[in-house]
Amino acid sequence: MNKGICILPMVPVREKPSDKSQMISQLLFGEVVQIKDRYPSWLFVEISHDNYVGWIDKKQISIPPAAFLEEMEDEKPVFLTEKYAEAHGKDGSRLSLVMGSRLPGFDKNTFHIGESVYKLPEEVSVLQGKQTREVVIETAKKYLGGPYLWGGRSYFGNDCSGFTQIVYRMCGYNLPRDASQQAEQGLLVSFIEEAKPGDIAFFENEEGSIIHVGILLDNHQIIHSSGQVRIDTIDHEGIFNKT
Structure with missing residues (x-):
């Protein structure tokens, strides 16, 4: 089964093989998919880290060597924690990256996709491995002000579950x-x-279906994506939205 890797900052994952179809999720740079089916210029894929399925434009991913993908499977993922960064290739090419991008083979501010090596600015920050509750909260707050977007998973547009994920x-x-x-x-x-702070809170509708999610903070507060990523007060009755 072929696998591909996202080579753009963000790629829409759609419900059907059409640019007019609803975006149901989003790939970020460096995320891997399994290709399940093909339809002219579209690929039906399963996202490797969450098993979500949908259609993507085949021009928006690359099919790297199998050895490179095996290397990715064996390494502990490294993620960019800057809202935006530019990486420069040895061949003069540039990559635009957003927060949450995976950086394969990261070492001393360089990473690579197959044989192509890219360098990030020295001051760029990343995360690797399991983090504490405090880091979860710190990371969540970096998304404050990012607009709500159905299917989105980036600072530049996210839905409630895309944000927590x-x-x-x-x-x-x-x-x-x-x-x-x-x-x-x-x-x-x-x-x-x-x-505790860092726990995830879920909200049901009258039928008992989960319709919203956010991350708990101190002092009866919650950070969640509702119109934008914001902090609101929460109690047993739910979220108190001041605006």
């Missing part, structure tokens, strides 16, 4: 894509009494 992914924890799937992970705690 990418924050935890950068901090070393893979979550499913949708809020209802995320709610099936981890341990259930009694909301206010037992919850």
Whole structure:
């Protein structure tokens, strides 16, 4: 089965093989997919880190050598934590990267895609491995002000579950894509009494379906994507939105 890697800052994953089709998720640079089917200029793919499926434009990914993909599977992922950065290739090429991009083979501010080597600015910050609750919260706050976008997973547009997924992914924890799937992970705690900063809070509608998700902070606050990534007050009744 062929695999591909995202080579653009962000790539829409669509419900159907059409540019007019709804975006249901998003690939970020360096994320890997399995190619399940082909349809003229489209590929039906399964995203490797969350098993989500959808259609992508085949021009927006690269098919790297199998040895490179095996190398990626064996390494501990490194993620960019800057909102935006530019990487420069030895051949003079440039890559635009957004927060949450995976940097294969990262070492001393360089990374590579196959044989192509790229260098990032010295001051750029990254995360690798499992992080503490404090780092989860610090990472989440970097997304403050990022606009809501259905299907999005980047600072420049994200939905509620895309936001929680990418924050935890950068901090070393893979979550499913949708809020209802995320709610099936981890341990259930009694909301206010037992919850800690960095825990994930889920919200149901009248039918009992999960419709929203956010990350808990101190002092009865929550950071979540609603119109934009924002901090609001939360209690047993739900989220108190001041605007």
